[in-house]
Amino acid sequence: xxxxxxxxxxxxxxxxxxxxxxxxxxxxxxxxxxxxxxxxxxxxxxxxxxxxxxxxxxxxxxxxxxxxxxxxxxxxxxxxxxxxxxxxxxxxxxxxxxxxxxxxxxxxxxxxxxxxxxxxxxxxxxxxxxxxxxxxxxxxx
Numbered sequence: 622x623x624x625x626x627x628x629x630x631x632x633x634x635x636x637x638x639x640x641x642x643x644x645x646x647x648x649x650x651x652x653x654x655x656x657x658x659x660x661x662x663x664x665x666x667x668x669x670x671x672x673x674x675x676x677x678x679x680x681x682x683x684x685x686x687x688x689x690x691x692x693x694x695x696x697x698x699x700x701x702x703x704x705x706x707x708x709x710x711x712x713x714x715x716x717x718x719x720x721x722x723x724x725x726x727x728x729x730x731x732x733x734x735x736x737x738x739x740x741x742x743x744x745x746x747x748x749x750x751x752x753x754x755x756x757x758x759x760x761x762x
Contacts, residue, residue: 625739632747638665639754646761655761659709662758666716667701669751673723674698680735690731697723710762713755720755724748 642662649655674697681690700719704712726732727744 624737625743628740629743632743635669636747636750636754638662639669639751640757643754643758643761646758656709659713659758659761660705662755663704663707663709663712663716666713666720666751666755667704670701670704670716670719670723671698673720674701677723677727677732680732684735693726697726710759713759717752717755720748720751 639662642658642665645658646655646662649658674695677697678691678695681687697719700715704716707715724744727736728741733741
């Protein structure tokens, strides 16, 4: 299996909890279960954001490890540290902005040169999937 195919399949699998928890928040039989689903959505988002920032760090390190760029991607991962401690709506908002910031950074010319050719298209699709799920989840609040 190619790297692109493996990344696409794993990325799509990572979207399942985002969408499942967003739907669970809407269809939960009680407000308590809905809030639990929303908090789980925020925690899952923090985990995935951390993973994505770590992937970007690896690409930067492979390209020579510019300390300023590494610091920038560290800043993007900071919301992942805070989100699990926020109430669901602010957590989802902070994470959504961080996912968007990470995508914008990854679409820059230097970042694109460090990534495989197929990577930007996959990141756009996955980010759209994440932001859509988090928007749906936020509507349950």
